[in-house]
Amino acid sequence: MPLRHLTARDQQLFWQYGRGPDAPVHEPLVHRAVERHAIVHPHAVAAEHHGATLTYGELDRYASVLAGRLVREGVRPGDHVGLFARRSIPMLVGLLAVLKAGAAYVPQDVGRTSPAQLARVVRATRTRVVLTQQEHAPRLQLPDGHRLIALDDPVPYQAGPLPVPPPHPDDGCCVRPAPGAPGRPPLLRLTHRNLTGLLLTEPGGLGIRPGDRVAQLLELSDEPAVWEILGCLTRGATLVVRGADPAATARTATVLIVTPAVLAGLDPAACPRVRAVAVVGEPCPRPLADRWSRRAALFHGRGPAGAALVTTMGRHDPAAERPTAGRPVPGTTVYVLDAGRRPLPIGETGEIWAGGDGVSAGRPGDETPDGRRHAPDPFLGAGRTMVRTGDLGRWTPDGRLEHLGRTDDPVSGRGTAGPVNGLRVA
Template sequence: MTTLAELWERTARKFPSNAAILSAGESLTYEDVNDRANRLARVLVERGAGPERLVGLALPRSAHMVIGVLAAAKAGAAFLPVDTTYPAERVSYIVEDAAPVLLCTTQDAGTALPGRLPAPRLALDGPQHLAALEAVPGTDLADDDRAGPLSPAHLAYVIYTSGSTGRPKGVAVTHTGLAGLAAAKVSAMRVEPDSRVLQFASPSFDAFLTELLAALTSGAALVVPPAGTLAAETLEAVLREHRISHAVLPPTAAMTVVPERLPDLRTLVVAGEACPPALVERWAPHVLLLNAYGPTEGTVCATMTGPLSPGDEVTIGRPLPGVSVHILDDELQPVPTGEIGELFIGGPALARGYLGRPATTAERFVANPFSAAGERMFRTGDLASWRSDGRILFHGRSDDQVKLRGFRIELGEVEAVLGRHPKVAQAVATLRTDHGSSPQLAAYVVPADGTAPTPAELREHMMRSLPDYMVPAVYALLGALPLSPNGKVDRAALPAPSLTPRPALRQPDTPAEKALCEIFSELFEGAEIGVESNFFELGGTSILAISFIQRAQEAGLEFSPRDVIENPTIEALAAVAAAKE
């Protein structure tokens, strides 16, 4: 076993002149990146970074982010991604809970952070920091330069995932699984030193590690596009213009682009949510297509398929080398081939647990009765079955956790935030496909006595606490929640969210309203459109929002994804456009 810093330095010595990072029109060689990461690592050490300490990286997708990860590893510390697009309440909670020794950001990204955070900031593009970098050597750090020697048992990173109690929880991952993950991905994806790997994932999503390791342990180039959502025409343009040869995408994003238009793409890994057979039919004739599976608690990936072919039954493949998989019944006994049970994973790649949460860690990381004493296995909450050939079929969740566009969402966290609204007596969230072809998060609310919260009120309340992907798209008010015989909420009996009928839709008056009505009519064919029409109630998703934004740009109207979420009606969007003129 080895550490992230050692994996990187081994590659940098072997391919010093190869392009390592392509970003913002700049090409940085492995030698360039190593020099920058070494200098930053020395500054981080001076600021208190070291083994078992966290360095926050409040940075968008950028070369700064990649170099920050490598610098933290070289300093012996663990990196903590902090998404600056998250609501201030969530950012504050993560930083307070994780307690990093400092928070690396940039002058621009720092403006999106809450004003008061319990960690000193370091602006990576600030003049004082740039002067400090010039004053330290760019050579690799030795143990004497750090607070102590590197060890694979030390923390490598902490990533916060949705928590069922209403608060996100930090998954604390060591270096022990990184070398195995890197070797498995490079081999299966067939990454070569001349490859170009797309950096697609948000740094707050652990697929980010797959992209970094696949590129930066093989001598390949990591292509880092500007921050922002990548889907549809935007994603296709990045893949084509940067001649991307290897990409890791959630199935939802992969289905928004056309493989025939991407002659340079050689390998596509889909991960983060169930892979539909239609995706295999669409992509397998054109690329090496792999399906990967794994929770954050298992160092990104636990199982992966070989190359998929049209007509194949879609599985999640076999365990990666060094990973053990058990499919067990309620008594923790192995189920026979073909029968469904809960999927457990074991091996050295298991995370240490949840940061500062020993009870939750003990609940999910349990003793492994199938291996040596003292070893653990992680109960994923996923349902699976063995095929006779040793491949694994995925059958969904056994609890209230869902996957939406690759993001893991604990419905309990969504419900807990909904329940904090003063007009909400009870709340349930679920994933539905009633409006539009893509799954949407729906909220069912029993109002407090004498109140009637509007969808706009509830959406605004949710956006103050949750990232965009966790904010329900549609809201339904109920007199009471349906219950099963055992007294629990009967989710299967929840009605399709009905949209509030409008006696007459007001027609557009301004040029902006008229242009937006035309765009809505194109996106939601057959729907009656007026200025009160709501993007999400019509079936809009964050993926469809990208198409909307692009069409609006063609009409001379500029919007961000956040604009659409905060102002989902045509009337409100037209006002936003007017304010930007």
């Protein structure tokens, strides 16, 4: 038994603290959650950009037409379709169309990425069909047998039933090559199950509801942009796509999903309507979190890059001695393990691993960013896998997860160089 070395109390707390709550997910496929809003509230505004708006009914109709065209081009569930676009309403139509066709989109900002890098992404992801805007088409030199479709072309067909089987919840939604990896890089993959388990439950849903305005501030290729875009559209709110001035977009928003670097460029006093902020990616500096939490509910979110958007979330408490990453989100398990992958007692520092439905299943030994790997999950069993996050942490007595640095940091979470529970931190 993997827990037999722990006391009875720590065995109980291993599951009590480390397992996210059970929460029903009413729709296991991301695009079906968006379609629900198109049926119930077809005239509600799904997105706005530079004064133009798109309703949920229009978004669903245009995306269905484009999905039909993708299917006629041979796109099938499990395929990858390039979404090489700039922030725009057509970009959103293309994203939803790819999901409707059962494929996963490969996001790249076509205006900021070199043609050579775009070509490398096409090869690495085995993408055969690419969506872009007409003005950027000349930047894409695709190999023979590949197909380029302009998102802003006139729509030549009517929407109709898609003659393909629907995707499985474990099929990919969004796929990207790992940045900076040489040769054929490993692919970072988020599935329908990963996303719906976070976006359609709380706290990952951030209480987003029709009438909210979610700012779309991040680059399309940034992993948290998935949360911005689909976190909004699966909940029936309005996505406010930024133009040249991110602060102007944030001023009209009620919800922000941002990295610390983006949040640092915004003034909370100039964003009086913002009621919720989720900070994801790197840890949020304490002064920045304190400043924003005086005006809005600020949530820290942490997760292994490329394997999950977040695995833990917690609301920032300015009065707390030390900020924490909160608790596991629904459907996710989080473990603090020593170098031998054995669970540590509550309060001891070790390496954080994550598993469950919120984490993309990889094959044991699969590379993930920064040397992280998937491994068999001995706690869930049944062929499940867990992923090394590369973060050091420990459980607080009340069951919140403290992040204490990285295993590759020169200083451990205890403030002294050297190993922690057999883990190399120097």
